[in-house]
Amino acid sequence: MNQSYDTSKKIRHLLAGIFTLSLGASLIWLILEATGMPLTPDLGYVMNSVGDTGSINVVTAILMDYRGFDTLGEASVIFTSVAVTAAILAEPVFTLERPILSIITRRAIAYLVPVFFMFPLYVITHGHLSPGGGFQGGVSLAVLVILTHVVFGHNLAMKKIPFSLLTMGEYWAALSFGILGLLGIFTGVGFLANLATGVPRGIPGQLLSGGLIPVLNLIVGIKVAAGLSSLYITLEGNPRRKK
Amino acid sequence: MNPQIPVFITAALVWAIGIYGLIIHRNMIQICVSLSIMESAVIILLVGLAFVPGGSAPILDGHTGPFADPVPHALALTAIVIGAGFLAIALSLTVAMYRKYGTADVKKLFPWDETQ
Amino acid sequence: MRLDPVLLVVTPLISAFLLSLVKKLTPRLAPSLALGLSVFTLVLSTLLAKEVYINGPVASYLGGWNPRIGISLLADQASVLLVLLVSWGQTLGLVFIASYRGFTHWPGKYLVFSSIFTCSLIGMALTADLFNLFVFIELSTVATIGIMAKPDRPLGSVAGFVYLIVASVSGSLLLIGVVLVYSATGSLSMAVIAQEIHALPPGLYWGILLCFTLSLGMKFGLVPMHFWQPWAYHAAGCTGAALLTAFGMKAYLFAFFRVLWVPLQLPSMAPVFFPVLTLWGLANIILGHTMGLIQKDYKKLLALSSTAHGGYILVAAGLAGSMGTTTAGLFALAAGFFHMLNHSLVKASLLWVGRSFLKQASSSTIDVLKASPLGTGIFVLAALGIVGIPPTGGFASKLFIASSAGTPAPVIIIGLGTLISLAYYLRIYLILRDQTSTPSIVKSNGTSVRELNSLFVPGILAMGVLFIGFSSSIIMPVLLNGAGAMMDSGTYILHVLGDLP
Numbered sequence: 021m022n023q024s025y026d027t028s029k030k031i032r033h034l035l036a037g038i039f040t041l042s043l044g045a046s047l048i049w050l051i052l053e054a055t056g057m058p059l060t061p062d063l064g065y066v067m068n069s070v071g072d073t074g075s076i077n078v079v080t081a082i083l084m085d086y087r088g089f090d091t092l093g094e095a096s097v098i099f100t101s102v103a104v105t106a107a108i109l110a111e112p113v114f115t116l117e118r119p120i121l122s123i124i125t126r127r128a129i130a131y132l133v134p135v136f137f138m139f140p141l142y143v144i145t146h147g148h149l150s151p152g153g154g155f156q157g158g159v160s161l162a163v164l165v166i167l168t169h170v171v172f173g174h175n176l177a178m179k180k181i182p183f184s185l186l187t188m189g190e191y192w193a194a195l196s197f198g199i200l201g202l203l204g205i206f207t208g209v210g211f212l213a214n215l216a217t218g219v220p221r222g223i224p225g226q227l228l229s230g231g232l233i234p235v236l237n238l239i240v241g242i243k244v245a246a247g248l249s250s251l252y253i254t255l256e257g258n259p260r261r262k263k
Numbered sequence: 264m265n266p267q268i269p270v271f272i273t274a275a276l277v278w279a280i281g282i283y284g285l286i287i288h289r290n291m292i293q294i295c296v297s298l299s300i301m302e303s304a305v306i307i308l309l310v311g312l313a314f315v316p317g318g319s320a321p322i323l324d325g326h327t328g329p330f331a332d333p334v335p336h337a338l339a340l341t342a343i344v345i346g347a348g349f350l351a352i353a354l355s356l357t358v359a360m361y362r363k364y365g366t367a368d369v370k371k372l373f374p375w376d377e378t379q
Numbered sequence: 380m381r382l383d384p385v386l387l388v389v390t391p392l393i394s395a396f397l398l399s400l401v402k403k404l405t406p407r408l409a410p411s412l413a414l415g416l417s418v419f420t421l422v423l424s425t426l427l428a429k430e431v432y433i434n435g436p437v438a439s440y441l442g443g444w445n446p447r448i449g450i451s452l453l454a455d456q457a458s459v460l461l462v463l464l465v466s467w468g469q470t471l472g473l474v475f476i477a478s479y480r481g482f483t484h485w486p487g488k489y490l491v492f493s494s495i496f497t498c499s500l501i502g503m504a505l506t507a508d509l510f511n512l513f514v515f516i517e518l519s520t521v522a523t524i525g526i527m528a529k530p531d532r533p534l535g536s537v538a539g540f541v542y543l544i545v546a547s548v549s550g551s552l553l554l555i556g557v558v559l560v561y562s563a564t565g566s567l568s569m570a571v572i573a574q575e576i577h578a579l580p581p582g583l584y585w586g587i588l589l590c591f592t593l594s595l596g597m598k599f600g601l602v603p604m605h606f607w608q609p610w611a612y613h614a615a616g617c618t619g620a621a622l623l624t625a626f627g628m629k630a631y632l633f634a635f636f637r638v639l640w641v642p643l644q645l646p647s648m649a650p651v652f653f654p655v656l657t658l659w660g661l662a663n664i665i666l667g668h669t670m671g672l673i674q675k676d677y678k679k680l681l682a683l684s685s686t687a688h689g690g691y692i693l694v695a696a697g698l699a700g701s702m703g704t705t706t707a708g709l710f711a712l713a714a715g716f717f718h719m720l721n722h723s724l725v726k727a728s729l730l731w732v733g734r735s736f737l738k739q740a741s742s743s744t745i746d747v748l749k750a751s752p753l754g755t756g757i758f759v760l761a762a763l764g765i766v767g768i769p770p771t772g773g774f775a776s777k778l779f780i781a782s783s784a785g786t787p788a789p790v791i792i793i794g795l796g797t798l799i800s801l802a803y804y805l806r807i808y809l810i811l812r813d814q815t816s817t818p819s820i821v822k823s824n825g826t827s828v829r830e831l832n833s834l835f836v837p838g839i840l841a842m843g844v845l846f847i848g849f850s851s852s853i854i855m856p857v858l859l860n861g862a863g864a865m866m867d868s869g870t871y872i873l874h875v876l877g878d879l880p
Binding site for chain 3: 046047049050051053054055057058063064065085086087088089090092093094096097099100101103104106107108184187188191192194195198199201202204205209210211212213214216
């Protein structure tokens with residue numbers, strides 16, 4: 021009986037393999053067909069982005085300005101998934117302490133944390149000048165929170181970075197993203213408008229340039245950092261015992 | 264040969280591996296990993312599409328010349344973030360099920376009888 | 380200045396952010412605030428619908444960019460109908476909860492999730508950008524899991540997980556479709572794609588069509604991919620399930636039709652797909668109804684019935700597409716829209732009145748359901764509407780769809796489906812009638828008064844079914860207008876791209 025079960029399992033895996041390989045083959049064919057099309061006209065993002073948005077990083081210009089509405093959408097996806105995770109798993113409590121690392125590691129990390137802090141800060145604030153932006157920097161900031169938990173143990177980390185601070189940071193950042201978008205509506209240009217609302221462009225290539233793009237990067241950075249670190253804390257937390 | 268072709272083949276292969284994993288695995292963690300693999304395949308595809316012969320990163324800090332297509336990069340970032348949100352929910356559902364029933368095997372959890 | 384359609388998307392989104400903040404600071408204020416904001420959305424959508432029907436479609440250019448490089452939204456005669464439906468659904472859902480829970484503290488984050496869900500559905504209806512459509516569909520998926528998975532329901536997590544797998548595969552297919560379209564046409568705007576898509580080779584075109592059909596089909600329950608629906612609605616609880624099926628399914632169907640007609644240009648590119656769609660819809664009707672017949676659980680039965688009714692709408696769209704932009708074609712699609720409206724009213728009514736049956740029986744198995752006489756009355760009215768007995772709206776919509784079919788086969792299948800659904804609703808009625816004799820209203824501890832209050836909203840909805848049945852001659856011209864806007868992609872392109880270079 022066991023043998024027949026194994027055989028049926030093998031056949032099932034073989035069928036699944038053939039099915040997925042044929043899916044993959046048809047995908048390759050479709051992509052080659054699509055890229056084989058005669059070259060389509062350039063939309064002019066590279067040509068115009070500095071003049072249009074003041075940001076010399078074209079990807080950031082698309083993310084935060086031309087297609088800023090998508091960015092609001094994806095920020096809402098992260099917002100909602102944090103809320104769903106919090107609704108599925110109850111609010112985290114740390115009844116069991118994880119083994120904290122040795123004193124050498126803790127001392128070393130304590131001195132290194134400010135240095136580590138510089139990288140996400142740079143990535144967020146220079147999002148319109150160099151590769152990076154709110155999302156990438158926010159993720160690195162969230163990693164710092166996780167590092168604090170791993171090195172110093174949950175109880176100390178929760179005392180230094182309270183869960184409510186993260187939650188509130190996320191809510192306020194999300195709200196200010198939406199309200200900043202409304203600025204464009206009030207000036208009659210369109211939702212999430214940037215330079216057209218009359219904010220100064222600055223000199224492209226300098227830190228203070230790109231109109232609202234650095235502000236949006238900062239907001240998204242705070243939001244993603246708060247969201248992802250509260251995701252980690254919610255997943256890591258011990259189940260609350262119901263007595 | 265078009266240098267994009269190996270990238271496309273990789274993307275399709277990784278996508279197929281993700282779907283294969285979804286079909287055969289019964290453990291929720293393994294399903295989460297498969298979901299993640301499937302999502303990365305589309306990112307690889309987007310990166311391959313952005314390729315322009317001799318193009319550099321689309322950052323206009325002085326140098327001229329061809330640049331990679333910036334739109335797929337922006338789409339890839341959005342897709343990554345959405346995928347991360349999905350993965351977080353999938354993992355939290357796994358944790359919830361494991362806490363409640365002590366197993367992450369879908370076959371043991373899912374009541375297959377349709378009429379019940 | 381004309382009303383900007385983006386406000387319809389932004390209002391529920393900002394409400395969701397605001398509500399989660401308010402819920403943290405002063406939880407007691409949250410329900411009233413949520414109701415106020417959702418009524419505000421409703422007012423905005425009414426104003427927008429009025430504006431569109433008087434002065435023609437309104438486009439919104441996000442950030443003021445040309446639609447070729449930025450994102451644009453378009454509110455036309457078709458999409459405002461869906462926006463109205465969704466915002467009514469959100470408001471009625473909140474009124475329904477308030478009717479049995481009052482305006483004090485509501486546990487859980489239902490307020491936030493329902494706001495986000497509304498935002499994503501309205502976004503799906505309005506957006507004129509394919510990638511933006513993808514973002515809104517993923518947002519709706521995440522919000523759906525929030526509505527569905529509750530920690531106190533053991534199967535909620537499993538249903539949520541199954542839904543998540545289906546939604547991930549669907550999202551991956553949709554993204555591949557969007558990426559293929561982008562690399563072939565060089566644009567993401569639906570209007571521009573509609574102009575460029577004629578150059579595509581047939582093999583690539585069919586691949587893209589298949590990606591979109593399978594992906595959105597998983598979302599609204601195209602036949603082999605509907606298996607997650609019974610579990611999802613079972614897990615969601617009656618209040619949330621009504622949002623998912625009565626309003627969510629309609630938005631996915633609407634997005635599917637929009638993608639077929641505008642960016643994919645199906646009528647001119649591959650008209651042979653429309654009969655396939657009709658057949659697929661007929662398969663949905665047959666399979667949904669027969670699986671419903673053997674179902675023992677109230678909520679799962681209603682979920683399978685939704686699968687079948689999605690089939691009726693698909694049949695209408697398939698017939699409309701085969702006939703093209705003729706009077707008969709417009710009438711068929713308008714009949715499909717009428718069925719959408721009817722099914723939304725009826726399904727919400729059945730699920731919300733079902734809440735009181737399930738509460739009194741403390742089980743969702745059909746054989747043990749208990750009902751008060753008033754509840755049974757509402758159930759009967761709504762069931763008449765969903766089966767399609769004259770003079771309800773269900774009769775009118777099924778008659779309109781069947782009369783657009785040129786061949787007898789769809790008529791026979793629609794008739795057969797009606798008979799099967801009559802059988803299972805009759806079965807539930809007989810069980811309810813036998814259980815009704817125990818009067819449960821005399822309890823004086825206040826809970827029964829609340830149960831009575833909770834019948835208010837479903838009662839109004841059931842009366843609405845009767846009303847739209849009588850006034851179909853008033854509603855149909857409006858829907859014909861909407862169907863015209865949906866099928867006329869030339870006007871759509873003109874309104875999105877406008878006179879911009």
